[in-house]
Amino acid sequence: MTSAPTPHLDHVLPDGRPLTLLPERAAYLADAGLLLVADVHLGKAASFRRLGVPVPAGTTEANLARLDDLLARWPVRHLAVLGDLLHAATGRAPATMAAIQAWRERHAHLPITLVRGNHDDHAGDPPPAFDIEVVDEPHTCAGLALCHDPKTRASGFALAGHIHPVTRIGHGLDSVRLPCFHASATVLVLPAFGEFTGGQVIRRLSGDQLYGTTGERVYRL
Template sequence: MLQEPAETFAYDFALATCGSLRTGVAGATVTLRASGALWLEAEGALIVADLHLEKGSSYARRGQMLPPYDTAETLGRLEAEVARLAPRVLVLLGDSFHDGDSEARLHVADAARLVGLARGRQLVWVVGNHDADGPRALPGERADDLSLAGLQLRHEPRAGPQAGEVSGHLHPAAKVRSPRGAVRRRCFATDGERLILPAFGAYAGGLNVRDAAFAGLFRRPLLAGALGRDRVHAIGWRSLAAD
């Protein structure tokens, strides 16, 4: 479990448009969107992690039947963010596909939507552990990592504190208890030095930020930007509960 250092510090959060939160990560100004996307306004860059496209069809092949609508729903939310922000750069931060055959299982209409997302902008597929080979037939650039706005973008966080790192992979989630019960939501996790994005995919799960997997990644007490229906809620470490 994460241990909170003795020193305390103030987070510089500001409410931005559409319920977003604007903050700093290693000196770079970033906007945490209620959709779970990261917006770097100065660079015109929109970043999403862990789409896990075709997770439903992957499970169906193994006999676990899920409604086959996850890819369409995930792409719809991504298209909505692109329409609102008109990014010059769109970064898919790894595990965009759930397995190595997911691209081949894409419905032709969903493949066309991905082609459309690349039109008129730079599309970068940062590869992850589920999609290490990257896309085969779709447009865009494949990358193991990417430097942008002084930040280092990669799929899986490196061990130990990493100033300026932006990653996904862990699918962070925040849980808050109250006398009326508990609420659990996907979240951004940051200590002002590094940032871990929530999973964007419709069928992607969430791992509690108090899980041991997050131990040692943050130099200072982390703060969760929990995703509400239409805004991001800043929640301090002491208010976060374990599962």
């Protein structure tokens, strides 16, 4: 009897280490106990509602619950956010900030690093009570260059976010868009972790690797 396929896939880094790509649009580096997410955009829905756009509530809680689930299932010693933790200054609603504070208190002993992204520049750094280390890109961690913008000049292999990569499967009315991990020779771009985000369709160049995720399983495309 063959075993059931695992829902995640490993991408081999240039130094030979496996980076585990997770269906929840996150990545895990086992030898460092490092969980990586990008473009969480907490408070984005609240920001839109302040502008009068009718969007659903509860996205912040949903994003934090997915992080809870990942932290429960993987031996994480460090969480790194590759930019855009908060969406905008207008999204720092009391309920949003209280939910993040409560989540942080549940994981008070977990080191968290935020690599500033373009939305973080406008939203401002997280409050000191969140106990999050905030750094500029590129930030060296576990032998990798952690960035927000994949165009950032960095020495060594980089992990980034920013562009919310998606891939299109099928044609015409039968096509669907899937969030994807996009790896080239120098950088791997993570899909947006946030629930309420758009996406940019990736054009695969020669030598690139794409990994699509349905939320339940990662597929090599």
